Structures are given as structure tokens and as C-alpha cells.
Amino acid sequence: MSRVLNVAVVGCGIGRSHIVEGYLPNTDKFRVVALCDLDEARLDRLGEEFGVERRVVDFDDLLAMDDIDVIDICTPPGVHYAMVTEALRAGKHVVCEKPLVGSLEEVDAIMALEKSAKGLLMPVFQYRFGDGIEQAKTIIDAGIAGKPYCGTVETMWRREAPYYAVPWRGKWKTELGGVLMGHAIHPHDIFTYLMGDVARIFGRVATRVNPIEVEDTISASLEMRSGALASLTATLGSVDEITRIRLQFENVTIESDHSPYNPGRELWKILPRNDEIKARIDKLLANWRHVPSRFQTQMARFHDAINGKGELPVTSADSRRALELVTAFYHSSSTHTEVVLPLGPDHPLYQSWVPVEFR
The missing domain is CATH 3.40.50.720 (NAD(P)-binding Rossmann-like Domain)
Structure with a gap:
């Protein structure tokens, strides 16, 4: 034991x-x-x-x-x-x-x-953890989902003045970024966990909701290593709060539960293209064992x-993938250019994505 x-x-x-x-x-x-x-x-x-x-x-x-x-x-x-x-x-x-x-x-x-x-x-x-996301991952890894076509991630949360009353929040030196770093990083990790690596990104960041140093609204267009296309959008100015991940594969459409802070807890919407695909999914998940969500698992x-x-x-390599996306996102927004991944020591933001005036 x-x-x-x-x-x-x-x-x-x-x-x-x-x-x-x-x-x-x-x-x-x-x-x-x-x-x-x-x-x-x-x-x-x-x-x-x-x-x-x-x-x-x-x-x-x-x-x-x-x-x-x-x-x-x-x-x-x-x-x-x-x-x-x-x-x-x-x-x-x-x-x-x-x-x-x-x-x-x-x-x-x-x-x-x-x-x-x-x-x-x-x-x-x-x-990453819970019945919803793990069933989706199981279907994809089994090859049933087929060729990935496209996907969208919406991180629509709400943060107002009381949230930023905590002294280290909203500042580059201590928080290292805004919605891209502290909030949407979770749904974006789920997205790459299920859809694979990003090959190219054109992204924009803006500060539109709160009087803070860092960004609170972002949007991007992605090309995945697989050839699939995707879009990412997030804001901290939403009236209600949802996290929505929708993935379109050759054989299934997968859509997350919309819970903003626990998208893996409830079962996700799995729409098979035909009865044959449905039968394969039903067989794969027939003896499913409950997976507690979030930190417990x-x-x-x-x-x-x-x-x-x-x-x-979760590994440091997973964190590198997340931070590589963040780095590319900031660089694309500041230069108004498409960024090709992966990023190595020769990239201008390899040592830091924080603007020079805030380091």
C-alpha cells in the first residue's frame, strides 16, 4: 500500500x-x-x-x-x-x-x-478532469472522431473592480498577463489537449473592460498542426459567464458543458454523424467509470x-505548450503578423512576453 x-x-x-x-x-x-x-x-x-x-x-x-x-x-x-x-x-x-x-x-x-x-x-x-472532457478524449484517442475539421473556444467571464482590489492582480510584473494568462489559459489548454498542437496563430489582445495594465479581451485565428482551423475568443466583460468549447471532427461534433469553472464535470454533447459511429461510441463508453472533476482527480x-x-x-511540457501559445499570441498582437510555432530561443519574446516598460 x-x-x-x-x-x-x-x-x-x-x-x-x-x-x-x-x-x-x-x-x-x-x-x-x-x-x-x-x-x-x-x-x-x-x-x-x-x-x-x-x-x-x-x-x-x-x-x-x-x-x-x-x-x-x-x-x-x-x-x-x-x-x-x-x-x-x-x-x-x-x-x-x-x-x-x-x-x-x-x-x-x-x-x-x-x-x-x-x-x-x-x-x-x-x-482537464471530469466525465465530460475524459469521454471526449477517449473518443478522439480511439480514432472514432476521425479527421479534425475546426473548433471554437469561447471564454466569456466577468471580472470587475472588486476582483482587481487584490494588489497583485491586473499588473504585468505580478500576474504576467490578463485574460490570456490567468483565465482563458484553462479552456485553451483543454482545446490543445483534445485537438493537438498549434502551427500558426494570428491574435489580437486589448484592454477594454477594466482600467488595468494587462489585457481583458482577446481573439485569434489558428491553424493546427493537423490542418484544422480554429478561433479563440475571450473577455472578462461578459454579463453572464460561460466556457464553451465546440469541436468538429469528421465523424462527431463535440461540445463542452458551458460551466465557466468546471467544464469537465457534466457530460459533454457528443453528436455522431450516423448510427454506425453512435454504436462504436456506445460500445467504447459502455463500462464507463465516473471520473471526479478538477483537483480531486x-x-x-x-x-x-x-x-x-x-x-x-499534467507535465511541464503541457505548460510549455500553453506558454508558447501565450507568447505567440502577444507577439502576433504587437507586430500584427502571423506567428509560426514552435518557438525557440531565437524568438524575440523567448525571455519574456511582458512589455519592457513593465519588467
Whole structure:
């Protein structure tokens, strides 16, 4: 039987969701034994709520704790790179919220460090998990969907002044971007997870909703490596909130549940082209086993990976693909040109997509 791993959560904002959705449903796999946050009042509130007695404000204190197996980084994006690097060098397993780091150069450095690290690194893309998305992925991977034709992703969310009252939000230095980085990155990851790599992008970003440094509205036209075409649109100025992913293949149309923050939870709309395709799908999914959504499944599969019982559910390579799309998006918008992927060290934004005046 695999042992229960001791976890330290760094950052008591989204870190609370990691505890509630990820660790508490997996108490046979994980135990949260330490918390870290610069805000001592928030640190104490979370510690009292979940009975975690070990509370520190200095990240280095966690690195020195020999009984900590996993460090879960839930801090603002601007400090992810340093924390991930230090935790891996300390021999810890690492979970890190999106975005993993702030440039392609940094993600490549992290991937190089992983090769000699004792622990495993798992970036967070919790929207990938749940019955809806996993059934779609199963149908595609089985070859039933056939040739991909086109797809659309709409990330229509709402963020107003109270959201940006948090000091690090809406700023290039700390958030590293806007709707493209902190919000639509999830549906865009789902899209490439299902449709494959992007070959070319023409994108535009704009700040139209809020008085902030970063963008809150985006749109792009994509050509996929497969030849399929796609469009991505997102805003933080929607009246209602939906996340809608619609994919058209040769044999099926697939459309996500429209829940903005948990699109994998409910079953997706799967429309087969004919009765033969429907029969193949029905047979494939006949003995389907429920997949809990979001952090619950991602953390459970992380535990399996640590114990050699499966692959990492999300990898640094997945984060690189997401950040490569972000980099290409910003470059296309600023230059008004189409950008060809993949991007390497010779790309002008390889070291940072953040505008020079905000670095």
C-alpha cells in the first residue's frame, strides 16, 4: 500500500481550493501538515479551519522540513519560477498553479532541472478532469472522431473592480498577463489537449473592460498542426459567464458543458454523424467509470505517478505548450503578423512576453 504523503501548501488563496477539492477527498493519499503565507491573519484562518498547526511565513522554512514530501505552490505567478526551482533542488515533489512560470526561457530551464531532480513536478490544469472532457478524449484517442475539421473556444467571464482590489492582480510584473494568462489559459489548454498542437496563430489582445495594465479581451485565428482551423475568443466583460468549447471532427461534433469553472464535470454533447459511429461510441463508453472533476482527480493521479502507478496527469511540457501559445499570441498582437510555432530561443519574446516598460 502506498504511503500517505505530507503536503505543505504555499499561498492560502487558491490554496484553500487545493485542500478542499484535492487533498481532503484523497486523505488516503495526502495529508496537509504545513501552510505558508505572508498574510499571517489569512494563514491562521486557514490553519484553524483545517486543523493545520504548522504555519510559517518564510518559504525557506518549508524547504528545510525533512518530513515534507510535496510543496504545493499557490502564490502569485511572478514568484513561481524561484519557488519551483528551490523546491525541486530541495528534493521535494512540487505542485504549481498556472501559469507555471513567466517565460519560455524559464520553462525550458525548469524542464532541464527536472531531469536531475529527485521529485516530480506537476503543473495545475484542473479543468482537464471530469466525465465530460475524459469521454471526449477517449473518443478522439480511439480514432472514432476521425479527421479534425475546426473548433471554437469561447471564454466569456466577468471580472470587475472588486476582483482587481487584490494588489497583485491586473499588473504585468505580478500576474504576467490578463485574460490570456490567468483565465482563458484553462479552456485553451483543454482545446490543445483534445485537438493537438498549434502551427500558426494570428491574435489580437486589448484592454477594454477594466482600467488595468494587462489585457481583458482577446481573439485569434489558428491553424493546427493537423490542418484544422480554429478561433479563440475571450473577455472578462461578459454579463453572464460561460466556457464553451465546440469541436468538429469528421465523424462527431463535440461540445463542452458551458460551466465557466468546471467544464469537465457534466457530460459533454457528443453528436455522431450516423448510427454506425453512435454504436462504436456506445460500445467504447459502455463500462464507463465516473471520473471526479478538477483537483480531486488531478491530485489522485499525481499520487499514482509518484508511486510509479501511472503517468503524470499534467507535465511541464503541457505548460510549455500553453506558454508558447501565450507568447505567440502577444507577439502576433504587437507586430500584427502571423506567428509560426514552435518557438525557440531565437524568438524575440523567448525571455519574456511582458512589455519592457513593465519588467
